[in-house]
Amino acid sequence: MDYLHQHPVKLDTMEGMLSQIQDGDTVAIGGFWFVRIPVALVDGLVKKGVKNLTVLTHCSGLALDQLIAAKLVKKVIFSFASMDLFGLSPFFRKAIENGEIEWEEWTALQMTQALEAGRQNVPYLPLKPPVGSGFHEETDYYKVMECPFTGETLGLMRGFQPDVALIHAQKADEKGNIQILGSQGMDRLLIGASKQTFVSVEEIVPEGKLDADPRGVIIPHFLINRICQVSGGAYPSSCLPYYIADYWQLQHAMQTAKMDQNYHQIQQPDGEVLGDRLGKLKRFTKIEIKQFESQLRQSASDSADEEEPFHMDELMACLLAKEVKDGVVSTVGSNTPLSMVAYLLAKKTHVPNVVLIPFTGLNDIPAYPITLSLAEVFAYQSSSSHWAIEDLWQWLYQKSLVSVEFGSTAQMDQHGRINNSLIRKAERIKVRLPGQAGLADVINFHHNSLFYITRQDQKRMVDVVDFVSGNRHFVTKDERESVHLADGVLKTVTNYGVFELDRTSRQLVLTHIHPGIDLEDVQANTGFALQVSPDLQETTPPSKEQLRLIRKEIDPFGFRKLEFMAGQERLEWIEQILQKEQKLLFGKTLFSLSI
Known part of the structure; x- marks a missing residue:
């Protein structure tokens, strides 16, 4: 593919x-989690049947699985590949475990710097290295050097320029300027680094008529090569303010994948079916926080659940919340319902001024009830x-300005080293895990590294x-000050x-040690x-007020419990949450799991 930007932008069909x-191209996938994928x-690439692709994605597991399921991928470069709340990406996992595709796992900072170097058209850029991790080794894309100015050890990440970036945005105007609202993922970097950028949008408006939301970003037309209009182009992921992620359909997709079918075939329904679905999903985007809180209060019962003894999920949420300090910045990672409950509990109680940043860039949110369908x-x-x-x-991260970010880990050893890879x-690789995302970097950068393991056993604490x-x-x-990092501790709950x-x-x-545990x-x-502190203490149980807040105001549908479940039990609990949310919001079930 030639490195050529066309002016003016070509409005095209998909x-x-x-x-x-073409076969063998390197394709970068925009969006992240279930947001604007x-x-x-x-799906069009799948139908076209282009093969031997190298696919780069930060954390768009849904798109990656679509391409792998269709046997189009030769190699994948990623930081995190998961179906988020629904578990591991099944086709990604199987392909790597069976040796069917090549792969490279990059840390999030390595990927950021590789794309930034590509955007600046320089061969590499430096970064604070993920010292102590398995990624801190010399490879063909990552090197280590001594800084000529300070003598400290730096990492060097080779610049990367994909052949094409595929992006879905909310709007474009007729001149070809595009607008991205909400968290932008790595889309700006992908656009800047890639040789060509192809964008699908929900709608095309006259020139000069893009929304004036100052929180969004407008990418000028001369950085975009081709644009096509595809209503519902991110479905079943979200594209606010048009529609939320269709968790019902994603649930169905995972169940289909477990039956070994190619679930990429059911992702993009046609015509009236999709239009009806998007119309219903749009209704969720109109719900405001105060309205939802009011409906919760009206539906709340004086049941005896406030008198129930605490459960382990509640105890762990309280222990994590205790670690959040006031007036600092804390970020929220993916697939971490328990940590979100902990953050919101902290903000509701002892740290009202903590800055919370979920969805990788939606900054400084207030405390509100946690839901599945309305979280974003x-x-x-x-x-x-x-x-x-x-x-x-x-x-924030490289300057060590984040106080704490809670993370879950598949393995932790006696030295506090983690494994999510x-x-x-x-x-032989027995189990391919989703990847560390940015944990290899932030485990050192953040003041405090806080992890949690909901089901401790000898396979996880190794x-x-x-x-x-x-x-x-x-x-x-002293070690942390020598590399300009804030002081802090590593703890695991x-x-x-x-x-x-x-x-x-x-x-x-x-x-x-928790009450009742020997x-x-x-x-x-x-x-x-086991190393035991001479001052070993029993953890303090949640107070009645903490339990009330968790059960009634913060997490009334039991979102936190998902992290204590696996497999079919987790899928069934997700379905229950979604049904309860629909009935609370609309007084009825709008739709079921499958189209």
Whole structure:
């Protein structure tokens, strides 16, 4: 594909646009999680049958699975590949475990710098290295050097320029300027770094008639090559303010995938079916926080659940909330319902001025009830500004300005090293995990590294992790100051107790044990010799007020419980939450799981 920008922008059909993509191209996929993924464009690639693609995506697991399921992918470059709340991306996981595709897992900062170098047309850019992780090794795309000015160790990330970026945006005008609202993901970087950019939009408006929302971003027409209009082009992911993510259809897609069918075939319905679906999904975008809170209060019963003993999910949420400090910045990662409840509980109680940033760039949200179908809507409505992922890295993370970000991990060893990448059996990958996203970087950058494990056992708390996705390499105050990082600690909250990384021995030490748990229970579910603090304390149970807040105001539908479930049980609980939310909002069920 030639590196050529066409002026003026060519308004095209989707078929004409995709005809420019050839076998063997490198395709970058915009959007993230279930937000503005260019599903229609990806579905068009599937129908076109272009093969041997190298696919780069930060965390668009849905699109990646579509292409892998259709046998179009030769290699994937990613930071995180998951179906978020629904679990691991099934086709991605199977293809890597079976050795069917090549792959490279980059840290989020490595990907940011690779694309930034591509955007600036320079061969590489420096970064603070993910020291102590398995990514801090010399490869063909990442090197290590001594800074000629300070002598400190720096990473160098090779610049990367995809052949084409596929983006879905809210609007374009007739001149070809496009507008992105809400969190921008890595789309700005993808547009700047890629040789060509193809964009689908919900609608095309006259020149000069793009919305005036100052939180959005307008990409000028001379950076875009081709545009096509596709109403519902991100479906079943979201495109606010047009429609929310169709969690009902995503649920159905996962169930279909588990039956080993090619679920990419059902992602993009046609005509009236899609129009009816989008119309119903748009109704959710009109719900405001105060309206939802009012409906919750009206539906609340004086049931005895406030008198029920606390559950483990509530205890762990309270323990995490305790770690949030006031007047600082905390960011919320993906697929972490428990951590979101903890943040909101903290903001409702002892830290009203903490700055919360969910959805990788919806800044400074208030405390509001957590829901599945309205989570993005409420953050979108109430956030003060909308950022891109690289803004977080450039403004906050690398400068060590974030106090804490809670993360879940598949494995943790006695030295506090985490693994969210892969489980090995001999020399073979037994289980391909979703990836560390940015944990390899922020485990050092953030003041405090807080992890949680909802089901501790010897397979999760291990002697040595199979792969070091992240490591709190800089532990002591002096070590952290020497590389310009704020002081802090590493802690892990599990369903048995609280562990803290000792700064001298660099081993995890049990500092708190939960009520009703014996030390023998903890050791039996720990894969290394248990180190116990001489000042071991029992964790404080949640107060009645904390339980009331969690159960009535913050998480009335039990969103947090998803992290204690797996497989079919989790899918069934998601369905229950979605049904309850529909009935509360509209007094009836608008639609069921499948189209």
